[in-house]
Amino acid sequence: xxxxxxxxxxxxxxxxxxxxxxxxxxxxxxxxxxxxxxxxxxxxxxxxxxxxxxxxxxxxxxxxxxxxxxxxxxxxxxxxxxxxxxxxxxxxxxxxxxxxxxxxxxxxxxxxxxxxxxxxxxxxxxxxxxxxxxxxxxxxxxxxxxxx
Numbered sequence: 497x498x499x500x501x502x503x504x505x506x507x508x509x510x511x512x513x514x515x516x517x518x519x520x521x522x523x524x525x526x527x528x529x530x531x532x533x534x535x536x537x538x539x540x541x542x543x544x545x546x547x548x549x550x551x552x553x554x555x556x557x558x559x560x561x562x563x564x565x566x567x568x569x570x571x572x573x574x575x576x577x578x579x580x581x582x583x584x585x586x587x588x589x590x591x592x593x594x595x596x597x598x599x600x601x602x603x604x605x606x607x608x609x610x611x612x613x614x615x616x617x618x619x620x621x622x623x624x625x626x627x628x629x630x631x632x633x634x635x636x637x638x639x640x641x642x643x644x
């Protein structure tokens with residue numbers, strides 16, 4: 497069965513009514529043969545514009561909910577019907593899970609490289625190649641010079 501992510505905008509309800517509406521919706525989905533993996537509430541927010549539900553009521557605030565679920569392709573129309581029957585749902589969008597969460601190929605990690613051979617091939621100056629005046633400037637002092 498393909499995996500879908502369904503985003504719902506529900507009317508603004510208190511916590512108990514929201515839980516009751518979501519459990520009722522999930523029970524209907526499970527009876528219809530859908531597999532609900534996860535229900536995630538994203539909170540209550542102002543809607544971007546005035547929205548109407550199927551009954552014609554207008555809303556300016558709503559609760560956002562995500563459902564992660566599996567469904568057969570032949571049952572998608574039935575999924576829309578289940579959500580249209582619920583009075584608490586204002587808007588519903590359905591996305592294929594792979595378009596939202598792209599699966600990345602497995603990474604084996606960094607490939608180790610042979611640094612010793614790379615250092616041998618580089619033109620690194622030896623101590624004999626450094627001029628005498630530079631050698632003196634590279635020596636460390638045990639004291640600090642202060643002008644007096």
